[in-house]
Amino acid sequence: MQTNFTAEQLADPHVAESEAILRRCVHCGFCTATCPTYVTLGNELDSPRGRIYLIKDMLENGRAADAEVVKHLDRCLSCLACTTTCPSGVDYMHLIDNARVHVENTYRRPLVDRLIRNVLAFVLPYPSRFRAALKLARMGKPFGPLLGRFSPLKPLAAMLTLAPANLPQPLPQQSRPLAVPKRGRVAILAGCAQPVLDPRINEATERLLTRLGVEIARPKGEGCCGALVHHMGREEQALDFARRNVDVWIEEVEKRGLDAIIITASGCGTTIKDYGHMLRLDPAYAEKARRVSALAKDITEYLAMLDLPKQESRGLTVAYHSACSMQHGQKITLQPKALLRNAGFAVRDPTEGHLCCGSAGTYNILQPEISAQLKARKVKNIEATKADIIATGNIGCMTQIASGTKTPTVHTVELLDWAYGGPKPDKLS
């Protein structure tokens, strides 16, 4: 597409990057077809092509974001289905990232919206704050339906609805190195929301890797990957998280060596794999961040390299839900299903597998109505497979889908741990 930027505008590296991305787009419209919000709302303004055009118009004119543009950008799930579909290779992810930073820097949100976002950014990335907040939310749960009646308060109602009734407690670490040949040394991202909502995921990961002869490093000091605030356009906060993690992991790499940084939440994986890009303009971190991104591996990517033995059929069918951050963000599509089949599960692909379940980080809180429609559609497609179990690789999707179905929803790695000698996942008992 033709673009119209002055040399002065292009001197800003973020504008220059956006311009290069826009130049790739030929406005063919293919992306509209696989965009969850376009499919739901039927308005081009809520499609990738529409948003690309809104962003182009805003940036070319050097204009502050306004309510109309923000409304449509906020509705983007960042599921990146459009980037899988796009034949021209438009890097929509970095374009919407840049646009979100522009919104954050130039637009003053209405008071309630601002407050809710501040709370989310203050609480979610920190496990202790998040745990405390969930306890409070449990008490507030009865007020959810009441709050839902007032439009600006809908996100609060959604938060209360989403808060689980009880939280599983972490188990004491049982894994210790076994007498098997050492196959590698990895760090596992502890994460922020995941260990609070479901500590079983990383427990299963540790057990499985340990049995396979992979040593687990435990570098101190890592925190949230930064994705939550990154998607709100809070760039400095996101980069601070990224720098902190880069420091921790690079120190580990240099002192004791790491073969991989294992991530069990694909949403975080997409962001950590992008650290190299996010910190490219920071001379002190650019190179280190690139190294970290290159080491980042989803747990299924890593396990696929270990050549696990084929297991007998377990007589169970699994509907595999590919998280958007897995299939579109990281383009990991084959390994999780191949691992599950190899481990003795019959795997089914729900129809419309490319569509987001509506979780999308904080989206189910900030855009509860669209999110609920996407959840219903997703659950219907998954349940049509008549599978015994739902497996997925992202905590957000697990929470979202589990809140809409009675079919047990587990992390892929929990099933793999079970198949290779670990305990049966709680949720299946």
Added chain:
Amino acid sequence: MSDVISFLQPREKVLARRSTIIADLADLLPADCLVHEPRELVPFETDAFVAYRRLPLAVVLPHTTAQVAAVLKYCHRYGVPVVPRGAGTSLCGGAIPQEDAIVIGLSKMSRILEVDFANRTATVQAGVTNLSISDTVGPEGYFYAPDPSSQLACTIGGNIAMNSGGAHCLKYGVTTNNLLGVKMVLMDGTVIDLGGKHLDSAGYDLLGLVCGSEGQLGIVTEATVRLLAKPEGARPVLFGFTSSEEAGACVADVIGAGIIPVAIEFMDKPAIEICEAFAKAGYPLDVEALLIVEVEGSEAEMEAMLASIVEIARRHGVKTVRESQSATEAALIWKGRKSAFGATGRIADYICMDGTVPLSQLSYVLKRTGEIVEGFGLRVANVFHAGDGNMHPLILFNANDPIEAAKAEAAGNEILKLCVDAGGCLTGEHGVGIEKRDLMLHQYTRAELDQQIRVREAFDGQWLLNPSKVFPLDGRPQTAGAA
């Protein structure tokens, strides 16, 4: 923005009433159906023919036929032009609006209303995408045949407006051959039904008239289409040649021998490289031209047809013949082909031509096309429906360079004229739109064009429906507005 092609002057009376019109539309429609904030109108200013752009006065996105009828009735009463829009994937500017027009977008009307396997028909709303029909009936062993490359996104309503084709139309025909009925709203708001679940209707073939009328006779809101049973098997086969001319001559000989495969698609070297880089389909990179020939039927039928084609291809010095070995590989071969235009965006901006020529002229027109584009100092990639003689030269240029953009347009016009002079026509499947409008007098005499204008006026005497398109602005009747 290019300015070689002009639009109609906006009607001053309409512009002056903008706020009243918007208020009236807000009364006629639910809030989520009206777009009028200036910022929000910008994304509707163009379609996939992105060189031309005009802001609309407002956009409406109705949910029902009754809402479409209410808007058209209103626009008819107050003389407000309307521009219908499906998915906005037109390559000839069919959905580009104008300053005094209301865009009527059908994107919210995207439900499949009825699938009737006993009668092998599907009735769908106009905003349903082409591919979703086949996706819906596929598990039962059926499909909807016309398959434009944009089938993932483009709508049935748009397909009917442009009488769209696609790779598999060589055997199954284009939209008009697979359309059985429509529900259509006339400009005054009257709702009519044409055709039904039967192949032909009594009286004049009005359905044939509507199909391909580029949104100038009315707005189709529902369509009944034919479903076909899927063949027993289907297999795309890659034929690599040492020159485009040989590949073109091979196509002419295959069809001339009375062999009709389901599809014969052509790619020249630049197109092969572009598509392979995107789809990794295993297209041969050491040939000058590639034919994708798809055969279908029982194993014996496919073998027999392939053997005859291979024999003809050998006479043209075919360099490689490779059959797809799996369903995944076949899907990749088609993915690469169908993404060709978009994938071209990875290396340059482009405009896509759509001329059709008699097969005997294919080699000559290909050669001349190359010479014309080279004469303008530009590059070309050819990827098209060779079995139909429907050519799609993609003229590559830099959209941020106005001189190159003008050259690309001029080269395109020469190529289209060449197609007409070779005994073909300006458009195979994309439609005339704004892009080829001013070349219509190269195709038709004034008298022929006036006859078409009379048909148009019988439906829309005020020239309100998609008024800047199809007919050159000069020589129109007074009612049509001024250039």
